[in-house]
Amino acid sequence: MSRNSIEGKVVLIAGGAKNLGGLLAREFAGAGAKAVVIHYNSDATRAAADETVAAIKSAGAEAVAFQADLTSAAAMEKLFADTVAAVGRPDIAINTVGMVVKKPMAEVTEEVFDLSCAVNVKSAFFFLKEAGRHVNDNGKICTIVTSLxxxxxxxxxxxxxxxxxVEHFTRAASKELGERGISVTAIGPGPMDTPFFYPAEGEDAIAYHKTAAALSPFSKTGLTDIEDIAPWIIFMVSGGWWMTGQTILVNGGYTTK
Structure with a gap:
């Protein structure tokens, strides 16, 4: 199999039932992936997971979905073990899992902080750990972060x-796994037009975000569209593999580093 191709590859997507993850699952299947494994978090997402599995199979790829709360190391280990048992070792592993918190620091409770830490830090670390253990040589690993x-x-x-x-995890993992030809990257979208964005933002903030990017006038909503992010992720886990250890902000000029 070509290092630059999706065809014939096994893909695992954490948070792959809907929104960006669901779009990626369909795109990989359409690009000739052998199998696409999607993870989803809760029963509320089961119907979307079933729809995505059906779409993957319709495109000619194998598909399976696993439900799990990935905020424990044991759950992450099981996700990768179940993936290997179902379709073989993944060639590509993508983590789209995240939790948005928008509050002044004075209003962040210990409970909210601990949950955000578990979702955004702990799960990302153990995803990279298990991906490093299970992804095939010359594989690709990508984590979704934020342009913030x-x-x-x-x-x-x-x-x-x-x-x-996750930026530091990405750099460390890329160094540790580079000798096996594995590239490790992180993609930071701008505020995306998905159901995850709106609950955290007030009307004034939404209006601001819809005009804040340099390319906002050319977006369907003014926000980052998932259709504009998916090609970057697909590129980074195929022809763009030579880029490794990097966090890339893809946001239409919303912010930069």
């Missing part, structure tokens, strides 16, 4: 601050 990593802003300390460690 390049911002100077209030209210997102418990989100952007807890996505920031």
């Amino acid at each position: 990593l390049g911002a100077y802003t209030p209210f997102y300390a418990a989100y952007e601050g807890l996505k920031a460690p």
